[in-house]
Amino acid sequence: MVYSREELLRDISKFLEYCKQCGFCTPVCPVLKVSDYVETYGPRGRLLQGRGVVEGGLRPRPELSSRIYCTLCGFCEVKCIAALKLTDLYLAVRHYLSDSGLIPEQVKQVSKAILGLNNPYNVEPSIKAMWLDYLPERPAERGKVLYWAGCTSAIRNPETASNAYQLIKELSGPEVAVIAEEPCCGWPLYLNGDVESYKEQLTKALNAIKKSGAEIVITTCPACTRSLREKAKELGIEHGLKIYHVVEYLHELLKAGRLPKFELEAVITYHDPCDLGRHLGRVKEPREVLNSIKGLKIVEMRGSGLESNCCGGGGLYQVMHMDRAYRIASLRLKDMPSNVRTLVTACPSCEMTLRTEVANEGLDVEVLDVVDLLMRARRPQS
Ligand code: SF4
Ligand code: SF4
Known part of the structure; x- marks a missing residue:
């Protein structure tokens, strides 16, 4: 959707009117967590800056455009008591910045x-x-x-x-x-x-x-x-x-009884990718597929399903703020249950980001995609 300045202003005004300023969206924001909890980098700050840019009161400088970028993880939306579609609005602000020739160089x-x-x-x-x-x-x-x-x-x-x-x-x-x-x-x-x-x-x-x-x-x-x-x-x-x-x-194959037998003695944990979990609503599906592997035990991470913490790899935030993105990944790795060394996910960006941070920290953790695990667990149908 291409937003005109007037449409965007109208939407931002509506959001600000409905926003109760409760702050429930704030503590879950991964970008805020790695930005010393300065509200400018959090959901409410992003909303207000978007308004400032569109209204024309806030001078659009490259630093400002870069502050608008977040991981678009959608956790703030899950927590929003006014059910505001915050990521749609953040994207609309990016569209406005792009139309105005203000997207950051990176x-x-x-x-x-x-x-x-x-x-x-x-x-x-x-x-x-x-x-x-x-x-x-x-x-x-x-x-x-x-x-x-x-x-x-x-x-x-x-x-x-x-x-x-x-x-x-x-x-x-x-x-x-x-x-x-x-x-x-x-x-x-x-x-x-x-x-x-x-x-x-x-x-x-x-x-x-x-x-x-x-x-x-x-x-x-x-x-x-x-x-x-x-x-x-x-x-x-x-x-x-x-x-x-x-x-x-x-x-779908599992539900139709057409998934072959898989078997693997292992203990894993599962990281919900924001795009698959919160944005596409697929939270139970990966778990049911993984649970179909005989011998596999899943121990949940701290923060999972719709309340999963972000890995830092989404929304092009990594392109803008690489150091902070990997600090988000580091926080996510700390959510792993102790004694579990295999982290399974279902998104190539999460896989890449978490695997890179594992290497940065020299951790004894293996990061795999669901398909990697299934290939390891496959055996001829008996
Ligand atoms: S979408 Fe995620 S990163 Fe962006 S403001 Fe909301 S909680 Fe923060
Ligand atoms: S949770 Fe929703 S209503 Fe509350 S401050 Fe955040 S955006 Fe506003």
Whole structure:
């Protein structure tokens, strides 16, 4: 949605009118926690600064634009007693900043990389396709079922992408296709407020999917799921495709009694990705899939489900404030139950962020995706 200044002002005024100033949104905000609890960086501060920028009273400087960026984790919304859709408003402010030519330089580079190289990491497309080298064979280019790796799985977590493809192929038959030169779905452009470029990039991605002959698209990335499914629908793009996050797909198979037997003696904990849990509402599904593994025990983290603490990896906050993002990841790792050394999640950005912080701190913790764990736990059906 492209906001005009008047529409945004009206919405911000409405939000401020409904806001009870109770502050329940404040203590849960991960950005506030790593910003010395200075309210400027918290949900209410973000709301007020948004108003200041749009009204014109607050001089829009680069530092101000950078303060508007948060992880968009949505925890403040869960706590808001007035049920305010705060992340929608933060995004609308980003859209306004983008339309006014005020987006920060760091995130501009991300947009440039997507438009130039089809991925936000500014790497050559051949590097993005390197995850295919982990596979025992070259996947088909056409098929009814398509595995959509997404930029972060493909570039940052190639083993997860490879495991996902192999698992989906085992469960869905030989006709699982992959697009070797998969374009970015454009989600970071949306997060940067550049809605027009986002629509173009999303259309390009959907055209590539259609060209593959796919009817079902399965991805390991919850942000791609939001983009290809929810946001496409919201923007009025009818594509007729069934888009699944891999956990949703596995859960559907489980409910239909079509998930094979998995077995693994292990104790793990599960980190709910904000995009999958709070934004797509998938909290019970990953747990039910994991609980179907015989011998597996899940011990919950402090803060889980809809009240999960963020890992710091979302909303392009990491691009703006890398140090603080990893401090958020560090806090999240402290939520792990003692004596549990395996942290499972279902989002490539969470996986990458938490794994990097584990390495930074030299911790004895393994970070895996649900598909990595399932591949480890698979055994022939008896
Ligand atoms: S969405 Fe998350 S990071 Fe952003 S203000 Fe709300 S709680 Fe803080
Ligand atoms: S929880 Fe909602 S109503 Fe309370 S201060 Fe935060 S935004 Fe306002």
